[in-house]
Amino acid sequence: MATSTPPVEEREFAAETRQLLDLMVHSIYSNKDSFLRELISNASDALDKVRLEAYRDKDLGADTSDLHIELEPDTDGRTLTLRDNGIGMSRDEVVDLIGTVAKSGTGELRRKLAEAKDAAGSPDLIGQFGIGFYSTFMVADKVTLLTRKAGEATGTRWESDGGGSYTVESVPDVAQGTQVTLHLKPVDEEDNLHDYADPATLRSLVKKYSDFISWPIRMEVTRTRTVEPAEEGGEETTETVVETDTLNSMKALWARPRDEVSDEEYAEFYRHVSHAWDEPAEVISVNAEGTFEYQALLFIPSQAPFDLFMRDSRHGVQLYVKRVFIMDDCDELMPEYLRFVKGVVDAADLSLNVSREILQQDRQIRAIRRRLTKKVISAIKDLRGSDPEKYLSVWTQFGRVLKEGLVSDPDNRDALLAVASFDTTHSADEQTSLQDYVSRMKPGQSSIYFLTGESRAQIENSPHMEAFRAKGYEVLLLSDPIDEMWTSAGADFEGTPFQSIAKGEVDLDDDAGKTDDEKKAAEQEKEERRKEFADLLSWLEQTLGESVSQVRLSTRLTESPACVVGDTFSFSPQLEKLYRASGQALPPSKRILELNPDHPLVAGLREAHAARPDDPALTDTAHLVYGAALLAEGGELSDPAAFAKTLAARLTAGLTLD
Numbered sequence: 001m002a003t004s005t006p007p008v009e010e011r012e013f014a015a016e017t018r019q020l021l022d023l024m025v026h027s028i029y030s031n032k033d034s035f036l037r038e039l040i041s042n043a044s045d046a047l048d049k050v051r052l053e054a055y056r057d058k059d060l061g062a063d064t065s066d067l068h069i070e071l072e073p074d075t076d077g078r079t080l081t082l083r084d085n086g087i088g089m090s091r092d093e094v095v096d097l098i099g100t101v102a103k104s105g106t107g108e109l110r111r112k113l114a115e116a117k118d119a120a121g122s123p124d125l126i127g128q129f130g131i132g133f134y135s136t137f138m139v140a141d142k143v144t145l146l147t148r149k150a151g152e153a154t155g156t157r158w159e160s161d162g163g164g165s166y167t168v169e170s171v172p173d174v175a176q177g178t179q180v181t182l183h184l185k186p187v188d189e190e191d192n193l194h195d196y197a198d199p200a201t202l203r204s205l206v207k208k209y210s211d212f213i214s215w216p217i218r219m220e221v222t223r224t225r226t227v228e229p230a231e232e233g234g235e236e237t238t239e240t241v242v243e244t245d246t247l248n249s250m251k252a253l254w255a256r257p258r259d260e261v262s263d264e265e266y267a268e269f270y271r272h273v274s275h276a277w278d279e280p281a282e283v284i285s286v287n288a289e290g291t292f293e294y295q296a297l298l299f300i301p302s303q304a305p306f307d308l309f310m311r312d313s314r315h316g317v318q319l320y321v322k323r324v325f326i327m328d329d330c331d332e333l334m335p336e337y338l339r340f341v342k343g344v345v346d347a348a349d350l351s352l353n354v355s356r357e358i359l360q361q362d363r364q365i366r367a368i369r370r371r372l373t374k375k376v377i378s379a380i381k382d383l384r385g386s387d388p389e390k391y392l393s394v395w396t397q398f399g400r401v402l403k404e405g406l407v408s409d410p411d412n413r414d415a416l417l418a419v420a421s422f423d424t425t426h427s428a429d430e431q432t433s434l435q436d437y438v439s440r441m442k443p444g445q446s447s448i449y450f451l452t453g454e455s456r457a458q459i460e461n462s463p464h465m466e467a468f469r470a471k472g473y474e475v476l477l478l479s480d481p482i483d484e485m486w487t488s489a490g491a492d493f494e495g496t497p498f499q500s501i502a503k504g505e506v507d508l509d510d511d512a513g514k515t516d517d518e519k520k521a522a523e524q525e526k527e528e529r530r531k532e533f534a535d536l537l538s539w540l541e542q543t544l545g546e547s548v549s550q551v552r553l554s555t556r557l558t559e560s561p562a563c564v565v566g567d568t569f570s571f572s573p574q575l576e577k578l579y580r581a582s583g584q585a586l587p588p589s590k591r592i593l594e595l596n597p598d599h600p601l602v603a604g605l606r607e608a609h610a611a612r613p614d615d616p617a618l619t620d621t622a623h624l625v626y627g628a629a630l631l632a633e634g635g636e637l638s639d640p641a642a643f644a645k646t647l648a649a650r651l652t653a654g655l656t657l658d
């Protein structure tokens with residue numbers, strides 16, 4: 001049964017939307033002017049869309065003869081109307097797009113809103129989410145939207161006072177496109193609430209925020225003109241004429257030489273293409289001539305969007321062909337790990353009809369992408385030299401994403417390693433570059449040591465760190481999940497390999513500065529140790545054979561009795577966990593148990609085993625030593641309940657003996 005749409009419908013805003021509106025209405029966000037940029041941005045997008053739709057679908061029935069944006073201030077009525085004859089919205093779209101906000105990130109939004117609680121937190125929040133249409137409620141106490149989608153017969157009227165609800169109704173006889181009428185709040189200069197019904201104010205705001213918009217932004221202005229007398233000696237008279245002015249220059253910013261464009265103009269353009277509210281951290285402009293002609297204007301944002309790690313994050317790089325907008329978020333122009341880069345690529349030699357499928361195959365697009373990728377990486381590298389503070393904030397916001405490139409883009413791995421920064425045992429609060437790490441390497445050290453784990457604290461406390469700490473070797477502390485991936489791909493930095501300190505044999509160079517005799521003596525001592533512990537080691541290998549591939553003496557422990565290490569190619573426990581979380585089970589890999597012969601527990605176990613090789617309690621101890629080593633590195637026990645039970649039994653026995 002078909003459901004009919006009621007003529008006027010009152011609907012509640014979703015809880016997050018209401019909270020956001022509340023923040024907006026009471027916002028202390030100082031730049032109230034931004035609402036105009038947002039409305040013009042939306043209108044410009046709508047015009048881009050209708051031009052493209054009409055080009056692709058000749059039967060759409062859209063009117064594209066004079067696409068433009070219009071501002072109509074009403075000084076007496078204190079309203080401002082902004083009109084476009086773009087794509088418009090259907091009734092469902094109005095409810096969907098205007099009635100809800102930040103659909104993809106509602107959970108995240110809810111969390112942030114709870115954090116912000118009051119308006120004091122709102123400027124940041126606005127920066128991250130880009131409030132778009134809702135910013136109108138900073139300046140208006142009622143907003144009316146009238147729209148008709150190109151190709152549809154009926155229009156829709158939407159209205160809200162920014163409180164808890166809004167109304168929608170279907171209306172006949174609406175012009176194609178969208179018009180938004182703001183019932184303006186009283187002017188309050190102290191609160192940066194300017195007179196948005198004043199033509200002069202509007203003219204200067206358009207110039208400031210939206211000059212580059214490629215569609216004409218028009219406004220009717222009333223001018224008084226002197227009229228020459230009709231006949232000689234007659235009186236001069238004045239007349240009022242109404243003229244239509246175009247307020248913006250419409251010059252594409254990416255086509256203008258860099259030194260002719262101000263930082264502020266770039267920043268506004270960035271906000272337009274990215275729908276963001278922050279400042280760009282870096283502007284990259286490329287003008288390629290020759291075989292493939294294109295211009296690109298790219299921005300590295302200063303703030304990561306909330307949906308950076310969500311699958312459907314949007315608004316990347318836009319594709320234009322000869323100044324004509326073709327598509328948003330053109331994945332083909334940027335690798336996935338640079339998805340935070342915003343901007344425009346305007347290619348001269350593509351067809352306006354180009355589709356995503358064609359783009360994927362296109363040689364020119366691939367060449368553009370290769371070049372732009374290198375440009376972005378080198379821009380970040382340059383920042384490191386020229387503005388370390390800015391570099392640091394870019395790395396803090398996007399480092400985790402950039403590191404995905406170490407796995408997915410082997411061609412740029414070296415360049416990415418050169419811009420990367422890592423936590424290190426060298427400093428408690430500052431990260432290090434690999435260049436600096438290498439320059440601090442000890443004589444004889446041939447690898448970059450690192451350890452992966454879930455957090456800096458957990459890694460630092462891992463038993464594997466002990467000898468490195470004791471002997472003053474610097475270790476990189478890698479705690480992002482992606483670190484597991486690229487380090488296991490066998491990377492090196494300018495010829496110096498990376499080595500996990502939880503894998504393979506460790507031979508920290510104790511021999512430096514020793515005479516040959518001393519070296520020989522040390523070797524002999526090691527050999528004796530091995531003999532002394534041989535029985536214990538082979539018994540442990542038998543006892544723990546289901547869990548470990550080998551038991552050996554360790555040179556990496558100074559405090560703990562034991563640790564578990566992998567061989568060079570085995571998976572770390574974190575990587576296993578990651579695979580498991582993604583639904584791919586790995587065959588359980590056996591690692592190596594290393595014992596610290598100087599630890600009283602290990603020494604005691606050796607003596608006890610020599611004296612009472614058949615004592616079943618020693619088997620329990622062996623399992624406990626292995627389990628404790630797993631726990632110490634932040635690993636998981638395969639049977640925690642059995643471990644706890646054995647531990648309780650052993651503790652009880654200890655008490656009884658006492």
Ligand SMILES: Nc1ncnc2c1ncn2[C@@H]1O[C@H](COP(=O)(O)OP(=O)(O)OP(=O)(O)O)[C@@H](O)[C@H]1O
Binds near residue numbers: 043098131134276
């Ligand atoms: N003038 C318009 N013509 C057609 N559709 C519009 C218009 N204004 C808004 N819309 C639709 O409503 C959606 C929501 O607009 P809104 O300004 O709230 O957010 P946005 O511009 O998509 O992005 P952001 O929330 O990041 O600013 C737009 O994506 C667009 O689909």
